[in-house]
Amino acid sequence: MSGRIAARLDQLGIALPPPFPPRGSYVGAVVTGHLVYVAGQGPIIDGKPGYVGKLGRDLSVEDGYKAARQTGLQILAEVQHAVPGGLDRVTRAVKLFGLVNCTADFTDQARVINGVSDLMAEIFGEAGKHARVAVGAETLPFGIAVEIDGIFEIE
Amino acid sequence: MAGKIDARLRELGITLPAPAKPAGNYVGYVVTGNLVFLSGQLPFEDGKVKVTGKVGKDVTIEQAQAAARLVALNTLANLREACGGDLDRVRRCVKVGGFVNATPDFTQPPQVINGFSDLLAEVFGDIAKHARFAIGTNSLPLGAVVEVDAVFEIA
Numbered sequence: 001m002s003g004r005i006a007a008r009l010d011q012l013g014i015a016l017p018p019p020f021p022p023r024g025s026y027v028g029a030v031v032t033g034h035l036v037y038v039a040g041q042g043p044i045i046d047g048k049p050g051y052v053g054k055l056g057r058d059l060s061v062e063d064g065y066k067a068a069r070q071t072g073l074q075i076l077a078e079v080q081h082a083v084p085g086g087l088d089r090v091t092r093a094v095k096l097f098g099l100v101n102c103t104a105d106f107t108d109q110a111r112v113i114n115g116v117s118d119l120m121a122e123i124f125g126e127a128g129k130h131a132r133v134a135v136g137a138e139t140l141p142f143g144i145a146v147e148i149d150g151i152f153e154i155e
Numbered sequence: 156m157a158g159k160i161d162a163r164l165r166e167l168g169i170t171l172p173a174p175a176k177p178a179g180n181y182v183g184y185v186v187t188g189n190l191v192f193l194s195g196q197l198p199f200e201d202g203k204v205k206v207t208g209k210v211g212k213d214v215t216i217e218q219a220q221a222a223a224r225l226v227a228l229n230t231l232a233n234l235r236e237a238c239g240g241d242l243d244r245v246r247r248c249v250k251v252g253g254f255v256n257a258t259p260d261f262t263q264p265p266q267v268i269n270g271f272s273d274l275l276a277e278v279f280g281d282i283a284k285h286a287r288f289a290i291g292t293n294s295l296p297l298g299a300v301v302e303v304d305a306v307f308e309i310a
Contacts, residue, residue, distance in 0.1 A: 136294030
């Protein structure tokens with residue numbers, strides 16, 4: 001990977017993971033007009049779901065934040081893979097939707113999803129400032145702590 | 156006639172709140188092409204979440220509908236800013252995603268989210284008619300009883 005965003009990732013000491021293979025009849029990202037819709041991603045470590053567990057019971061907010069950040073890397077990997085020219089063509093992170101696997105009394109979803117929002121700001125600067133939705137969920141695929149999908153604008 | 160929607164708001168006795176400043180690396184809305192993607196809105200009033208708890212346990216359907224109506228006011232406050240102060244630029248409400256903080260046996264999220272959809276219809280008339288999903292979930296940020304995600308088309 002080369003270019004402006006590759007240089008920024010290098011600077012931050014970040015290596016993008018490989019895209020996670022879809023587990024069904026769908027794809028990781030779809031380009032339509034000037035928008036890229038990214039499928040829900042999770043925190044994958046060494047090719048397997050990581051950060052498995054519930055906020056409010058198994059994982060601390062700090063670990064949830066790291067899970068969200070790791071998920072952000074999967075999101076970026078999908079965009080890099082799906083868009084000809086890759087991440088350098090991103091003009092805006094438009095929207096991120098974060099689900100937090102949590103107990104019914106856990107109300108700090110925002111602090112957890114900050115993990116992905118902060119990552120986008122680090123990588124893209126002002127262009128990384130997205131609209132955001134954060135909610136709790138009773139259960140997520142493979143029991144992962146967070147699932148996040150996104151929409152990006154490209155030139 | 157300029158200011159048609161503002162006049163309608165006055166007619167309805169509605170004063171929109173000031174849009175809340177996000178407490179993180181994200182923004183209240185993103186305009187991309189002719190679409191406005193709004194961040195998830197909560198039932199904020201005077202800087203606090205006005206209605207917390209779960210429908211089916213702490214909060215009645217009517218109270219949750221009123222909270223959803225309050226969410227709509229917060230949504231419109233952000234939308235007005237996205238439109239540069241001119242809500243007459245709104246062409247259509249495109250899509251709404253409604254989340255209701257509820258007990259697992261609560262099956263009427265659509266009724267709750269009608270509080271949001273109905274407010275839009277009162278303000279915008281026919282162009283308010285949107286595609287929608289309304290679901291229950293086990294937890295929402297700050298314990299809010301409802302959160303709504305919306306996308307609009309503007310001129």
